[in-house]
Amino acid sequence: MSSVLELVNVSKIYGEGDSEVKALDNASFSIKRGEIVLIVGSSGSGKSTLLNMIGLLDSPTNGQIFIDGTNTTSLGDNKISSFRNTKLGFIFQFSNLLTDLSVLENVLLPIQIAGLSSTAEKDAKDLLKAVGLETQMHKRANKISGGQAQRVAIARGLINKPSIVLADEPTGNLDSVTSGTIVQLMKSMAKKLNQTFIIVTHDREHFGDVDRVITIKDGKAFEGDQPSTMEVLA
């Protein structure tokens, strides 16, 4: 299987001199197409920093990030935006839907930003059906429950058929029952669409079996989540 994501010696340093903080320290790893990868770690370990850099929302201080073979660290702002739009899908902790739009319009938004395709509306409706929200699609985004909003966010993250879907604590704001449903939904979508998911979470148990787990500890990336078998990814 080919690599969809490759990090080469990626570091992120905040501040200068005495106040310098290494949020990510020389991380190198790659992720194959179709994998579900969990990034775990304690609060403040640097996992969200890592996700922001993979999501091109932040740039590394050193190192390179390749997505689908393209070195994203050399791209300009417009190219990065296009890259985020077409190659990446985002699922945020608080769903982050636009409350001025309907459920369907939220799902359509990435495809409209890209320049509407002829099958966009059908694709959006199919995705909403797949996440079980076909009856809610014309509701305003602020009129649905937290679990439903997260399903919409999943549909929105998938609409442009991205190379990678990045999920930042997707169940962090949900009760355990709803969290379980969302996890199952992401797993089934990943399998059905052969979609790469990179999920940041501090709640490892909820996700059960996944393809890989990367643990971030003190800014360093380790393969696995068992201290006895963890191998540094540098």
Next chain:
Amino acid sequence: MDYRLRLAKRMLFNKKGSLIGAVLAVTIGILVIHVNFVIFQGLFDAIVRDISDYRNGDILVTDEADYIDKSDLSLVNWFERIPFVEAATPRLSSTAEMNMTKNGKLIEETRIPIVGVDPFRDIRASTVHETVTEGNYVFSRNTIVLGSNVARDLGGAQVGDSVKVLVTDRYGQDQIRRFTVSGIANSPGGQGFDYSAVIHIDTLRDMMSRSGDTGSLMVKLNDPSKADEVKEFFLRSFPNDDFLAETIEESAEEQLAGFRSGIAMISMIGYFGMGSSAFAILTIQMMLVNGKTKEIGIMRAIGAKRKDILILFIFQGIIIGAIGACIGTAAGLGYTVYADITKMSFNNSLPLEVTYNWEKIIQTALTSFILAIISSLYPSYRATKLLPVEAMRSV
């Protein structure tokens, strides 16, 4: 519909307070300009109208040598053959002393402007006869119309009273005649003959020993926009005479110059008001951008370019400008129609000349619209500068 336009509309309409505030700012800016225009331009036009109707016509013909010695009848006939000319009438002016015995008391007034008119031609070229609120115009040679202020100064002269008038002729001899007051003239705004007296032109010619002379020829057009054309045609047609011909703008220049600068100043105030509206829109747009920081972050995260964010907020400016320009223009037109229907007058005297200057109306609406868009440029630009990660942290 473009998704940025739809989103701009939704964002704006879901913040009704901000929308109303911004639209109101544009509306008030336009309304101030309209009200200023109706009142001050209306006042200016009313004065021009009255000067034109009572004294100068659309074209005023005089002679370099003070008096026109060519036959007034031939000149009037020459003018009235031109299709654009409604009518023409000769006038002659002088000053007079008057006295009248009222209740056994002799009252004298000096230096009263006196105007000689040809009544049957005058009523076609001028509306001064309509200012005669009591009695009749000077349809006979021994009658006089007194301006209301002259009548008052003469101790309350009334129709039917007898007035003695003294005019000094061209040879310096005093010529005295007795007239019967046929009417009292009173014009709203005072541009009429309120401070003058009107007699028959032939009588005044006799008194001034200027048989056949005319002081001026007042020409009324059925299409005032042709004034320059008619004037030039007249001057070209009489190259060997020393005629002077002036349009109303030229002949009343001195009287109108002050008003013009006043109107320019008032217009400036109006445009300053519009500038304040633009500042209000800028402030409201900044608030809208601040209120939508998180949404901007989300949009940027899912791939919107800086350009998309810029366009989105410029669309908001366009929506505000369009709604404000429509409502403001409608309100301004409503006020104009109201002023027109109610014959709104200045200080309860001079009825304003209400005009629908479509060029100015469209120009005002367009200026406000463009200002609203310009005002939203800076907030839109600020919105594009937000970093997605930081913007999404905003609550």
